[in-house]
Amino acid sequence: VQLQASGGGSVRAGGSLRLSCAASGRNFRRDTVAWFRQPPGEERKFVAAVRYNGHNTYEDSVKGRFTISRDNAKNMGYLQMNSLRPEDTAVYYCAVSSSVILSNLASQAAYAIWGQGTLVTVSS
Numbered sequence: 108v109q110l111q112a113s114g115g116g117s118v119r120a121g122g123s124l125r126l127s128c129a130a131s132g133r134n135f136r137r138d139t140v141a142w143f144r145q146p147p148g149e150e151r152k153f154v155a156a157v158r159y160n161g162h163n164t165y166e167d168s169v170k171g172r173f174t175i176s177r178d179n180a181k182n183m184g185y186l187q188m189n190s191l192r193p194e195d196t197a198v199y200y201c202a203v204s205s206s207v208i209l210s211n212l213a214s215q216a217a218y219a220i221w222g223q224g225t226l227v228t229v230s231s
Contacts, residue, residue, distance in 0.1 A: 108130070108131070108132045108133040108220055109130070109131045109132055110128055110129070110130055110131075110201055110202070110203065110220055110221060110222035110223075111128070111129045111131070111222055111223070112126060112127070112128050112199065112200060112201045112222035112223060112224060112225040113126070113127050113128075113129070113225055114126040114127045114225060115198075115199060115225030115226045115227045115228075116226075116227065116228070117228040117229075117230065118191055118227075118228070118229055118230070119229070119230055119231075120191060120192055120193055120229055120230065120231050121190060121191065122191050122229070123187070123188060123189045123190075123191065124188045124191065124227060125185060125186070125187050125188070126142070126185065126186040126188065126199055126201070126225060126227075127183060127184070127185055128140065128142075128183065128184035128185070128186075128201030128222055129182065129183055130182040130183070130184070130203060131182070133182070133203070133220070134182065135177075135179070135182055135184075135203050135205075136159065136179045137159045137205060138159060138203040138204060138205050139156055139157070139158045139159065139203065139204050139205075139207045139212065139218075140156065140157050140175070140177050140184035140201065140202075140203050141153070141154075141155065141156035141157075141201070141202045141203070141204070141207075141212065141218060142154040142155050142156070142175060142184075142186045142199055142200065142201055142202075143199070143200045143202060143215060144195075144197035144198065144199045144200070144227075145197050145198045145200070145224075146194070146196060146197040147196065147197070149197075151200065151215060152166070153166050153212075153213035153214075153215075154166050154169055154173065154186070154199070155169065155173055155175040155186060156175065156207075156212040156213070157175045157176065157177050157184070158209075158212075162209075163175055164212045164213070166213070168194075169188075169195075172188065172189050172190045172191075173186060173187065173188050173189070174186070174187040174189075175187075184201055184203075186199070186201075188227070191227075191229045192229060193229050193230065193231045194229075195227060195229050196227060196228050196229050197226075197227060198224040198225065198226050198227075199224065199225050199226075199227055200221055200222055200223075200224045201221070201222040202215075202218035202220060202221045202222070203218065203219075203220045204217050204218045204219060204220070
């Protein structure tokens with residue numbers, strides 16, 4: 108089982124990026140797919156999650172700017188990031204879990220499978 112995150116890059120503030128998370132060796136139709144990020148010098152933090160039934164959860168600072176989605180047929184997860192800010196600069200990680208409960212969606216410990224991270228840099 109492997110997750111491959113991609114789509115990171117450097118953009119100016121106000122720009123957009125779309126991150127992708129490809130799952131191989133696993134059908135994640137029943138999984139929760141999540142994105143976390145680790146800003147420079149900080150701990151990794153929750154960004155967004157989408158459950159198998161389409162229920163989405165977002166961290167407050169990205170609400171209205173980021174959209175998480177999934178394509179079960181392709182085993183892909185996505186994070187569309189609009190109106191990017193310098194404080195969004197971080198390494199972004201995707202993760203999946205088959206057993207995370209609603210109250211633990213933002214908990215890193217709830218996710219057993221992680222991608223390698225993709226760097227997003229937003230300049231002012």
